[in-house]
Amino acid sequence: MAEAPLLKVKDASIFERRFTMRMPFRFGAATVTEAAQIFLSLDVEDAQGRIATGYSAELMVPKWFDKNPALSNADNEQQLRRSVHLAVALSKEAPASTAFGLHAGLEPQHHAQAASEGLNGLIASFGLALVDRASLDALCRLHALPLVDVIRSNLPAIDLSTTPDLDGFDVAGFLKQVIPHKTLYLRHTVGYIDPLTPQEINGPRRDDGLPECLREEIETYGIQYFKLKVSGRPQEDTERLKDIAAVLDRLPGYKATLDGNEQFADEAAVIDLMDRIEKEPALARLRQSLLFVEQPIIRTMALSQPVKTLAKRVALEIDESDGTKDAFLEAREQGYLGVSSKSCKGFYRSFLNKMRVEKWNAETGGGYFMSAEDLTTQAGIAVQQDLALASLLNLGHIERNGHHYVDGMQGASASEDAAWLSAHGDLYRDHQGRARLTMQNGQLSLDTILAAKGLGAAQAAAQATFQTLQEKENAA
Known part of the structure; x- marks a missing residue:
C-alpha cells in the first residue's frame, strides 16, 4: 500500500437547492412531490500544506430516514440538515488523519451526538456519509487520481478497525x-x-x-x-x-x-x-x-x-x-x-x-x-x-x-x-x-x-x- 496521507479539514461550505418533481413518487406510506438537495464542499490540507476541495451532494428525502407520521416533510429535512451540520462541525475539530481514519474517528462521536438529539442511526449515517465522500473526493484531487486508483492503492487507509468481525480478511488484496x-x-x-x-x-x-x-x-x-x-x-x-x-x-x-x-x-x-x-x-x-x-x-x-x-x-x-x-x-x-x-x-x-x-x-x-x-x-x-x-x-x-x-x-x-x-x-x-x-x-x-x-x-x-x-x- 502506498503511504496514506494525513488530512486535516480546514473549511466547509453547505448549500441547498429545492426542486419539484415532474410526477409524484409513492413509496411505502409516503408520496413525495418536492424536496431539497444538500451540497457540501470541504477544504482539506495534507501534511505538505497542499489544499484541495472535495464535494458531495445528496437528496434530503422526507419519510424515508424517519417515517414517524407525526413529523412533517420539513421536520424530516431539518433532521437531515442537522446531521450534516453536526458531522461537518466534528470533522473540522478532528485531528489530522487518513481519510478512513477520519471516518472511523467521527462515526461513534457523530452517532452519539445525533442520538442525543433524537436522530436515528440512518439519519446520523447521512451526515457522516457526505463528509466521508467530500474528504475522499479531496484526497483524489490532491493526488490528481481517479477513484479506482486511489482505492486500489488504499490511499484512504481502509482497515478493519470498525469491523472486528472481519479480522483476518485481506483488505489490501480485496482492494x-x-x-x-x-x-x-x-x-x-x-x-x-x-x-x-x-x-x-x-x-x-x-x-x-x-x-x-x-x-x-x-x-x-x-x-x-x-x-x-x-x-x-x-x-x-x-x-x-x-x-x-x-x-x-x-x-x-x-x-x-x-x-x-x-x-x-x-x-x-x-x-x-x-x-x-x-x-x-x-x-x-x-x-x-x-x-x-x-x-x-x-x-x-x-x-x-x-x-x-x-x-x-x-x-x-x-x-x-x-x-x-x-x-x-x-x-x-x-x-x-x-x-x-x-x-x-x-x-x-x-x-x-x-x-x-x-x-x-x-x-x-x-x-x-x-x-x-x-x-x-x-x-x-x-x-x-x-x-x-x-x-x-x-x-x-x-x-x-x-x-x-x-x-x-x-x-x-x-x-x-x-x-x-x-x-x-x-x-x-x-x-x-x-x-x-x-x-x-x-x-x-x-x-x-x-x-x-x-x-x-x-x-x-x-x-x-x-x-x-x-x-x-x-x-x-
Whole structure:
C-alpha cells in the first residue's frame, strides 16, 4: 500500500437547492412531490500544506430516514440538515488523519451526538456519509487520481478497525483486485401510483420529452431491470403486480426486485404475498424473474424477528434497517442474505459490507449479496458518486429513479448544465440546454465517471455547480 496521507479539514461550505418533481413518487406510506438537495464542499490540507476541495451532494428525502407520521416533510429535512451540520462541525475539530481514519474517528462521536438529539442511526449515517465522500473526493484531487486508483492503492487507509468481525480478511488484496464495471444496467423504480401504460396517465400529458409511464420508460431506454414497490397489503399488491407483469411480460427477458419499504408487519405477511404470487398464473414469469425482496418488514422489528422460513423461498435484503455499521451482522442472524449499497448510508460502509459478503460466501458456499439502491439521486455530483461506488463494487445493476421523477438538473444555471454536458457527455444528453441522464439498451455509461480525477465527477463540473449555488445565495 502506498503511504496514506494525513488530512486535516480546514473549511466547509453547505448549500441547498429545492426542486419539484415532474410526477409524484409513492413509496411505502409516503408520496413525495418536492424536496431539497444538500451540497457540501470541504477544504482539506495534507501534511505538505497542499489544499484541495472535495464535494458531495445528496437528496434530503422526507419519510424515508424517519417515517414517524407525526413529523412533517420539513421536520424530516431539518433532521437531515442537522446531521450534516453536526458531522461537518466534528470533522473540522478532528485531528489530522487518513481519510478512513477520519471516518472511523467521527462515526461513534457523530452517532452519539445525533442520538442525543433524537436522530436515528440512518439519519446520523447521512451526515457522516457526505463528509466521508467530500474528504475522499479531496484526497483524489490532491493526488490528481481517479477513484479506482486511489482505492486500489488504499490511499484512504481502509482497515478493519470498525469491523472486528472481519479480522483476518485481506483488505489490501480485496482492494487491489477492484475492477470497475464500465457500464451498469439501470433498474427502473415503479412507484406504487406510477401509471403503467399511456391509457393510465391521469390528466393532460406533460409532453416534456420524457417518458410518463412504465411502457414508455421501456421503449425509450431499453430497460431490462425493474424495482417494484409493494404496499404491505398482499391482495392489493398481487393485483398491482399482475398489471405490471402484463407490461413486463412483453419483453423477451427481464429481472425484477420487490421493495416493501417496511410496510409488512411480519414474516407471515410477506409469506402471504409470496403465496399469492406463486398461485397466480399471470405472475409466473415475474416470480421466475424475481431476484430478491428488499426491506419488507418495519425496521423496529426486522433485526429482532427471524425470517428464515421466508428466506428459504426468496432472498431477503435490508435497506432502512442498515443504520449502523453492524446492522448487516444483526440481519444475518435473522436470515437476511443481502444488504443495500447507498451513498447516503456511507461509502465505507458499502465497501466493508461487500467484504463481509465475500468472506461469508467463501465460508458458506454462497448466497450473500449486495445490491445498489437509490435515494432519488440527482443528476450531477450525487448520482455520479453513487454510480462510481456501485461500479467499483461490481454490482452489475443499480436502481435509478431521479431521472424519472425529476427533469434533469432542475435549478442549474446554463453554465452549470454546459459544464456537466461537456465533462460527462456519455452520461447526459442535452435537452434545450438542460442535462438529462441518458442510457443505451438499458445501460448507463461510466467512462467519464471512472476517468474523472476525483470521486466520479470532473472538477470543472463540480466547481460549476458550487459557483451557481454561491451566486444564488449571494443574490438571495
